[in-house]
Amino acid sequence: MGTFVAAYVAVWLAVVLYVARLGAEQRRLARSVESLQLRLEQREAEQRPRSIPA
Amino acid sequence: MPIFARPCCARCPKWDCPPRAYRIIPDVLAAALLVAAVLASSLLAPTEKTMGDAQRILYVHVAVAWCGLAGFLTMAGAGLLYLLRRDLAWDHWAQAAAEIAWLSCGLTLVTGSFWAHAAWNTWWTWEPRLAATAVLWAVSSGYLIVRSGVEDPHRRARTGAVLALVGAADIPLVVMATRWFRGIHPASPQMEPAMRLALPLSIVAFSAIFGLLLVRRRGRLRLERLLGAMEREADG
Numbered sequence: 001m002g003t004f005v006a007a008y009v010a011v012w013l014a015v016v017l018y019v020a021r022l023g024a025e026q027r028r029l030a031r032s033v034e035s036l037q038l039r040l041e042q043r044e045a046e047q048r049p050r051s052i053p054a
Numbered sequence: 055m056p057i058f059a060r061p062c063c064a065r066c067p068k069w070d071c072p073p074r075a076y077r078i079i080p081d082v083l084a085a086a087l088l089v090a091a092v093l094a095s096s097l098l099a100p101t102e103k104t105m106g107d108a109q110r111i112l113y114v115h116v117a118v119a120w121c122g123l124a125g126f127l128t129m130a131g132a133g134l135l136y137l138l139r140r141d142l143a144w145d146h147w148a149q150a151a152a153e154i155a156w157l158s159c160g161l162t163l164v165t166g167s168f169w170a171h172a173a174w175n176t177w178w179t180w181e182p183r184l185a186a187t188a189v190l191w192a193v194s195s196g197y198l199i200v201r202s203g204v205e206d207p208h209r210r211a212r213t214g215a216v217l218a219l220v221g222a223a224d225i226p227l228v229v230m231a232t233r234w235f236r237g238i239h240p241a242s243p244q245m246e247p248a249m250r251l252a253l254p255l256s257i258v259a260f261s262a263i264f265g266l267l268l269v270r271r272r273g274r275l276r277l278e279r280l281l282g283a284m285e286r287e288a289d290g
Binding site: 001003004006007008010011014015018019022025026029032033036039040043 | 092096107108110111114115118153157160161164165168169171172263267270271274277278281284285288
């Protein structure tokens with residue numbers, strides 16, 4: 001049973017590490033989306049014409 | 055009219071994507087299949103007389119080997135479609151499939167080593183099928199290394215596609231090695247009915263898991279490319 005369990009553990013370890021890598025990538029992409037959104041909002045605010053006080 | 059007329063999140067620009075509960079259905083199905091496969095291979099399948107419990111490695115070894123070959127075929131097919139259409143979407147499929155093929159081929163070699171140790175009392179031997187699988191793993195490693203060194207996306211896709219198509223020539227060797235050459239790797243061992251049920255179940259479960267990983271990875275590659283284009287636009 002030991003060899004069978006060892007083979008299964010090797011497979012699951014590799015799959016879990018790959019999933020963790022995908023998760024880290026997902027977090028990096030989410031940060032990029034947030035930073036891009038912030039930049040676009042700043043740009044929009046800069047381009048918006050200022051209202052002239054009466 | 056889309057079936058799911060609501061966004062998946064506050065920022066989602068797509069109004070036709072399914073709610074989260076529906077999106078996790080494939081994950082739940084794959085997990086259920088996997089649990090069934092593990093139970094079938096460890097409890098339902100009888101213990102083999104000569105090798106004992108070590109024979110159960112077969113259920114995971116054959117499944118990951120199948121995923122490796124399917125991943126390599128997908129990589130070569132997507133590469134060919136890129137060469138024909140010059141659409142980077144195919145290159146994303148090719149890269150995602152290459153990673154799955156690399157992972158699966160590596161796991162095939164590792165689980166095969168466990169089998170070899172139990173059956174032949176050695177961790178490795180230059181047997182034709184083992185050597186052909188090692189070559190396949192080396193080709194997928196080379197593919198990923200070469201890709202990481204090329205900046206231009208179209209040049210990277212072209213180089214990758216050619217490498218994948220050349221490497222695909224090894225697939226018939228892996229599949230037919232036990233018939234074409236004299237080796238010690240078992241070709242099609244005799245199995246009891248319960249074993250015949252556990253093996254395909256394991257293959258289906260691992261295909262579902264690796265298929266899901268492939269789709270998820272491809273989605274991230276696509277998003278990465280879109281984000282890159284949007285960042286360049288924002289900078290410009």
